[in-house]
Amino acid sequence: xxxxxxxxxxxxxxxxxxxxxxxxxxxxxxxxxxxxxxxxxxxxxxxxxxxxxxxxxxxxxxxxxxxxxxxxxxxxxxxxxxxxxxxxxxxxxxxxxxxxxxxxxxxxxxxxxxxxxxxxxxxxxxxxxxxxxxxxxxxxxxxxxxxxxxxxxxxxxxxxxxxxxxxxxxxxxxxxxxxxxxxxxxxxxxxxxxxxxxxxxxxxxxx
Numbered sequence: 001x002x003x004x005x006x007x008x009x010x011x012x013x014x015x016x017x018x019x020x021x022x023x024x025x026x027x028x029x030x031x032x033x034x035x036x037x038x039x040x041x042x043x044x045x046x047x048x049x050x051x052x053x054x055x056x057x058x059x060x061x062x063x064x065x066x067x068x069x070x071x072x073x074x075x076x077x078x079x080x081x082x083x084x085x086x087x088x089x090x091x092x093x094x095x096x097x098x099x100x101x102x103x104x105x106x107x108x109x110x111x112x113x114x115x116x117x118x119x120x121x122x123x124x125x126x127x128x129x130x131x132x133x134x135x136x137x138x139x140x141x142x143x144x145x146x147x148x149x150x151x152x153x154x155x156x157x158x159x160x161x162x163x164x165x166x167x168x169x170x171x172x173x174x175x176x177x178x179x180x181x182x183x184x185x186x187x188x189x190x191x192x193x194x195x196x197x198x199x200x201x202x203x204x205x206x207x
Contacts, residue, residue: 008174011170031052041180043104044103090198096191101183104180106178108175126164132162133159
Protein backbone atom coordinates (compact mmCIF):
# COMPACT_ATOMS: atom_id res chain seq x y z
CA UNK A 1 0.00 0.00 0.00
CA UNK A 2 1.28 3.47 -0.90
CA UNK A 3 0.13 6.92 0.09
CA UNK A 4 0.05 9.26 -2.91
CA UNK A 5 0.11 13.07 -3.05
CA UNK A 6 0.49 14.01 0.62
CA UNK A 7 -0.40 17.51 1.80
CA UNK A 8 2.58 19.31 3.38
CA UNK A 9 1.96 21.04 6.70
CA UNK A 10 4.78 22.56 8.72
CA UNK A 11 4.39 23.07 12.46
CA UNK A 12 7.16 24.83 14.34
CA UNK A 13 7.56 26.82 17.52
CA UNK A 14 9.64 29.96 17.80
CA UNK A 15 12.36 29.82 20.42
CA UNK A 16 11.70 32.02 23.46
CA UNK A 17 8.71 33.83 21.92
CA UNK A 18 7.68 35.87 24.97
CA UNK A 19 9.48 39.08 23.98
CA UNK A 20 8.27 38.88 20.38
CA UNK A 21 4.71 38.13 21.47
CA UNK A 22 4.68 41.08 23.85
CA UNK A 23 5.77 43.38 21.02
CA UNK A 24 3.20 41.88 18.64
CA UNK A 25 0.44 42.27 21.22
CA UNK A 26 1.35 45.94 21.68
CA UNK A 27 1.21 46.86 18.00
CA UNK A 28 -2.00 44.87 17.49
CA UNK A 29 -3.75 46.49 20.46
CA UNK A 30 -2.56 49.92 19.34
CA UNK A 31 -3.85 49.37 15.82
CA UNK A 32 -7.16 47.97 17.04
CA UNK A 33 -7.78 50.98 19.26
CA UNK A 34 -8.03 53.25 16.21
CA UNK A 35 -9.27 50.85 13.52
CA UNK A 36 -12.60 49.07 13.33
CA UNK A 37 -11.10 46.30 11.18
CA UNK A 38 -12.63 44.40 8.28
CA UNK A 39 -15.06 41.53 7.82
CA UNK A 40 -13.64 38.43 6.12
CA UNK A 41 -14.02 34.85 7.36
CA UNK A 42 -14.28 36.03 10.96
CA UNK A 43 -17.46 35.55 12.94
CA UNK A 44 -17.27 38.14 15.71
CA UNK A 45 -13.86 39.36 16.74
CA UNK A 46 -11.52 41.89 15.10
CA UNK A 47 -9.75 41.28 11.79
CA UNK A 48 -7.18 43.85 10.73
CA UNK A 49 -6.35 44.87 7.19
CA UNK A 50 -3.65 42.84 5.44
CA UNK A 51 -1.01 45.58 5.77
CA UNK A 52 0.37 44.51 9.15
CA UNK A 53 3.86 44.26 7.67
CA UNK A 54 3.65 48.02 7.15
CA UNK A 55 2.27 49.04 10.56
CA UNK A 56 3.51 46.15 12.72
CA UNK A 57 7.08 47.39 13.16
CA UNK A 58 10.13 45.21 13.75
CA UNK A 59 8.12 42.50 15.51
CA UNK A 60 5.99 41.92 12.41
CA UNK A 61 9.10 41.86 10.20
CA UNK A 62 10.77 39.32 12.46
CA UNK A 63 7.77 36.99 12.27
CA UNK A 64 7.43 37.46 8.51
CA UNK A 65 11.10 36.58 7.94
CA UNK A 66 10.77 33.41 10.00
CA UNK A 67 7.70 32.37 8.02
CA UNK A 68 9.49 33.06 4.73
CA UNK A 69 12.53 31.08 5.88
CA UNK A 70 10.44 27.99 6.60
CA UNK A 71 8.47 28.32 3.35
CA UNK A 72 11.65 28.74 1.29
CA UNK A 73 13.11 25.58 2.82
CA UNK A 74 10.07 23.62 1.64
CA UNK A 75 9.60 25.10 -1.84
CA UNK A 76 11.42 23.80 -4.91
CA UNK A 77 11.77 25.45 -8.33
CA UNK A 78 12.67 22.64 -10.78
CA UNK A 79 13.39 25.14 -13.57
CA UNK A 80 15.87 27.28 -11.69
CA UNK A 81 19.04 27.55 -13.74
CA UNK A 82 22.48 28.70 -12.70
CA UNK A 83 21.32 29.30 -9.17
CA UNK A 84 19.04 32.12 -10.33
CA UNK A 85 15.48 31.84 -8.99
CA UNK A 86 12.58 32.61 -11.27
CA UNK A 87 10.44 33.86 -8.40
CA UNK A 88 10.67 35.92 -5.25
CA UNK A 89 8.46 35.56 -2.23
CA UNK A 90 6.07 38.25 -1.12
CA UNK A 91 4.05 38.23 2.07
CA UNK A 92 0.90 39.82 3.45
CA UNK A 93 -0.04 39.68 7.10
CA UNK A 94 -3.03 40.48 9.28
CA UNK A 95 -4.08 40.12 12.92
CA UNK A 96 -7.09 38.41 14.44
CA UNK A 97 -8.38 39.15 17.94
CA UNK A 98 -11.06 36.65 18.96
CA UNK A 99 -13.10 37.11 22.15
CA UNK A 100 -14.92 34.13 23.70
CA UNK A 101 -17.32 32.66 21.13
CA UNK A 102 -15.56 34.11 18.08
CA UNK A 103 -14.58 31.82 15.20
CA UNK A 104 -13.68 31.74 11.50
CA UNK A 105 -15.77 29.96 8.90
CA UNK A 106 -14.17 27.48 6.48
CA UNK A 107 -12.28 29.16 3.64
CA UNK A 108 -9.18 29.05 1.45
CA UNK A 109 -6.71 31.75 0.37
CA UNK A 110 -6.72 32.00 -3.44
CA UNK A 111 -3.78 33.70 -5.09
CA UNK A 112 -1.15 32.60 -2.58
CA UNK A 113 1.27 29.67 -2.34
CA UNK A 114 1.57 29.10 1.40
CA UNK A 115 -0.61 30.34 4.25
CA UNK A 116 0.29 30.46 7.92
CA UNK A 117 -1.10 31.09 11.38
CA UNK A 118 0.99 32.27 14.34
CA UNK A 119 -0.32 32.40 17.89
CA UNK A 120 0.43 35.30 20.21
CA UNK A 121 -2.08 34.37 22.96
CA UNK A 122 -4.34 31.31 23.24
CA UNK A 123 -6.92 33.28 25.21
CA UNK A 124 -6.80 30.71 27.98
CA UNK A 125 -8.21 28.01 25.69
CA UNK A 126 -5.58 25.35 24.94
CA UNK A 127 -7.98 23.05 23.06
CA UNK A 128 -7.37 22.50 19.34
CA UNK A 129 -8.91 25.36 17.38
CA UNK A 130 -7.32 25.53 13.92
CA UNK A 131 -8.99 22.94 11.68
CA UNK A 132 -7.35 21.82 8.42
CA UNK A 133 -9.72 19.84 6.20
CA UNK A 134 -8.97 16.92 3.89
CA UNK A 135 -9.19 18.39 0.35
CA UNK A 136 -10.45 15.03 -0.98
CA UNK A 137 -13.38 14.88 1.37
CA UNK A 138 -16.19 14.28 0.57
CA UNK A 139 -15.63 14.17 -3.22
CA UNK A 140 -15.57 10.40 -3.56
CA UNK A 141 -17.73 9.70 -0.53
CA UNK A 142 -20.73 11.92 -1.04
CA UNK A 143 -23.05 8.95 -1.37
CA UNK A 144 -21.79 7.56 1.97
CA UNK A 145 -19.80 10.30 3.74
CA UNK A 146 -19.41 8.29 6.94
CA UNK A 147 -17.18 5.71 5.23
CA UNK A 148 -13.45 6.08 5.83
CA UNK A 149 -10.34 4.66 4.19
CA UNK A 150 -8.07 2.46 6.30
CA UNK A 151 -4.27 2.71 6.05
CA UNK A 152 -1.72 -0.08 6.18
CA UNK A 153 -1.29 0.50 9.91
CA UNK A 154 -4.98 -0.18 10.47
CA UNK A 155 -5.77 3.44 11.30
CA UNK A 156 -8.64 5.20 9.54
CA UNK A 157 -7.78 8.28 7.51
CA UNK A 158 -8.94 11.48 9.24
CA UNK A 159 -11.04 14.02 7.37
CA UNK A 160 -9.61 16.90 9.37
CA UNK A 161 -6.64 17.75 11.54
CA UNK A 162 -6.74 20.19 14.44
CA UNK A 163 -4.00 22.26 16.07
CA UNK A 164 -3.96 23.96 19.45
CA UNK A 165 -3.35 27.74 19.63
CA UNK A 166 -0.11 27.42 21.59
CA UNK A 167 1.66 30.80 21.96
CA UNK A 168 4.77 30.82 19.78
CA UNK A 169 3.44 28.13 17.43
CA UNK A 170 3.60 28.69 13.67
CA UNK A 171 1.49 26.47 11.40
CA UNK A 172 2.11 26.68 7.63
CA UNK A 173 0.03 24.94 4.95
CA UNK A 174 -0.80 25.20 1.23
CA UNK A 175 -3.10 28.14 0.57
CA UNK A 176 -5.61 25.95 -1.27
CA UNK A 177 -6.23 23.88 1.85
CA UNK A 178 -9.61 24.62 3.37
CA UNK A 179 -9.42 25.61 7.02
CA UNK A 180 -11.52 27.08 9.79
CA UNK A 181 -11.21 28.16 13.41
CA UNK A 182 -13.42 26.74 16.14
CA UNK A 183 -15.09 29.12 18.61
CA UNK A 184 -12.82 30.38 21.34
CA UNK A 185 -13.77 29.08 24.78
CA UNK A 186 -11.18 30.87 26.88
CA UNK A 187 -11.80 33.63 29.43
CA UNK A 188 -9.86 36.25 27.45
CA UNK A 189 -9.21 37.23 23.85
CA UNK A 190 -7.23 34.92 21.60
CA UNK A 191 -4.67 36.75 19.45
CA UNK A 192 -3.31 35.25 16.24
CA UNK A 193 -1.58 36.46 13.11
CA UNK A 194 -2.29 35.09 9.64
CA UNK A 195 0.02 35.31 6.64
CA UNK A 196 -0.11 34.61 2.91
CA UNK A 197 3.13 33.89 1.07
CA UNK A 198 2.92 34.79 -2.62
CA UNK A 199 5.34 34.57 -5.56
CA UNK A 200 6.28 37.27 -8.05
CA UNK A 201 8.76 37.12 -10.96
CA UNK A 202 12.30 37.69 -9.74
CA UNK A 203 13.73 41.11 -10.50
CA UNK A 204 16.81 41.21 -12.72
CA UNK A 205 19.66 43.64 -12.91
CA UNK A 206 20.59 46.37 -10.42
CA UNK A 207 18.07 47.38 -7.74
